[in-house]
Amino acid sequence: MRAGSSWIAGGPLGDPDRAYDNLGAIPDAASYPPRWSAAAAAFRAERAAAGRARLGLPYGAGERHAYDLFLPEGEPAGLAVYVHGGYWKAFDRSVWSHLAAGALAHGHAVAIPSYTLCPAARIAAITGEIAAFLDRAGAEVAGPIRLAGHSAGGHLVTRMLCPDVALACAARIERVVSISGVHDLRPLLGTGLNAVLQLDPAEARAESPALREPRPGSRLIAVAGAEELPEFRRQSALLPAIWHGLGARTEAFEAAGRHHLTVIDPLADPDSVLTRALVGG
Numbered sequence: 001m002r003a004g005s006s007w008i009a010g011g012p013l014g015d016p017d018r019a020y021d022n023l024g025a026i027p028d029a030a031s032y033p034p035r036w037s038a039a040a041a042a043f044r045a046e047r048a049a050a051g052r053a054r055l056g057l058p059y060g061a062g063e064r065h066a067y068d069l070f071l072p073e074g075e076p077a078g079l080a081v082y083v084h085g086g087y088w089k090a091f092d093r094s095v096w097s098h099l100a101a102g103a104l105a106h107g108h109a110v111a112i113p114s115y116t117l118c119p120a121a122r123i124a125a126i127t128g129e130i131a132a133f134l135d136r137a138g139a140e141v142a143g144p145i146r147l148a149g150h151s152a153g154g155h156l157v158t159r160m161l162c163p164d165v166a167l168a169c170a171a172r173i174e175r176v177v178s179i180s181g182v183h184d185l186r187p188l189l190g191t192g193l194n195a196v197l198q199l200d201p202a203e204a205r206a207e208s209p210a211l212r213e214p215r216p217g218s219r220l221i222a223v224a225g226a227e228e229l230p231e232f233r234r235q236s237a238l239l240p241a242i243w244h245g246l247g248a249r250t251e252a253f254e255a256a257g258r259h260h261l262t263v264i265d266p267l268a269d270p271d272s273v274l275t276r277a278l279v280g281g
Contacts, residue, residue: 016190019231022151022260032261033095039268040097044068047097059113059136060129067113067133068093069140070100077107078143078174080278081134082267085151085180088126089118089196099267102275108146111137115156118197123155123185123207130156131167138169145169147176148278150264151232154181154222158209158239161218161248175219177278180232180260183239184210187231210239218248221277225258232260251277 023029047053047070054069080103084091092114100110113133115126138145149157157176159165185204188194205211214220220243224236233254240250255263255274266272 016187017192019229020188020191020193022229022232025229026259026261029261033091036095036098040095040099043098043101044094047071057136057140059133062116062129064092064114064116065129065132066093067111067137068097069137070097070104070110070112072104072107072109074107076109076141076143078109079137079141079145080108080110081137081145081147081149081157082110082112083115083130083147083149083153083156084112085149085153086117087193087197088123088152088155089193099264101268102266102270102272103146103279105270106275106279108279109141111141113137122198122203124203127156127159127165127207131160131165134160135168138172143172144174145172146174146278146280148179148267149177149181150179151260152182154178154236155183155185155207155209157181158183158220159207159212161214161220162209162212163215164212170215173218175221175278175280177221177223177274178236178239179223179274180225180228180236180263181209181222181239182232183235184208210242213246214243214248216247218243220248220250222250222252223263223274223277224254225260225263226254226256227259228263229260 052071056066059065084096093112103110115129147157158178185208222236222240224233240252244250266274
């Protein structure tokens with residue numbers, strides 16, 4: 001964390017809906033998804049034309065149980081993964097393809113999944129879907145696995161480090177980068193979001209990485225935008241602080257000038273701090 005950060009408050013949370021309303025906190029939030037989708041479509045078309053994209057690969061029987069796999073030049077150095085956010089209730093893999101560019105340039109294959117959205121699935125079931133996806137994608141690409149996820153995706157990738165998740169490829173996970181991750185789900189119980197998420201207290205506790213222990217040897221890097229809502233900066237710092245005391249290797253930093261919708265952009269840049277946090281080096 002940057003020295004001098006002032007986001008930690010001593011009082012109560014206040015209005016939980018406002019505390020977790022990223023779109024309401026960013027004036028031009030509605031302009032981001034169309035730009036992401038356009039950049040992603042152009043990237044997919046370019047990679048497909050070069051024979052470096054395998055699109056719509058299945059990892060299960062469900063309608064949204066599919067992922068896109070982007071391949072580097074030559075033999076992959078390993079598998080990098082991006083799991084999207086959207087509060088477990090929005091988006092799919094097609095919006096984020098361009099974020100594979102950074103890791104691809106470092107020789108990694110990159111897989112980006114879709115998953116069933118709430119309320120059609122509970123968060124616990126989505127956790128299981130991501131584990132199934134990882135085992136399937138891991139069977140396609142040899143070598144170490146490096147995970148990145150944003151917001152709800154940050155929650156999902158950190159869950160992959162928890163021993164209660166059945167994951168055949170667990171020993172291959174070299175690091176996890178949680179970007180603006182939600183690591184304690186209990187505050188969401190009091191938000192309007194829960195009308196869709198349908199969390200109860202037991203599931204909120206069970207699905208909170210902050211209330212779980214990490215697998216031995218886990219490595220976690222937590223990143224938040226310095227311009228994010230205070231709750232997301234708190235949530236980002238929370239998990240590495242807890243897991244450090246439980247034996248994990250952890251780091252946390254804030255990205256200057258970034259808010260919740262721009263903090264992921266550097267994944268498309270091979271030379272960014274965020275990309276290097278994911279691929280190492």
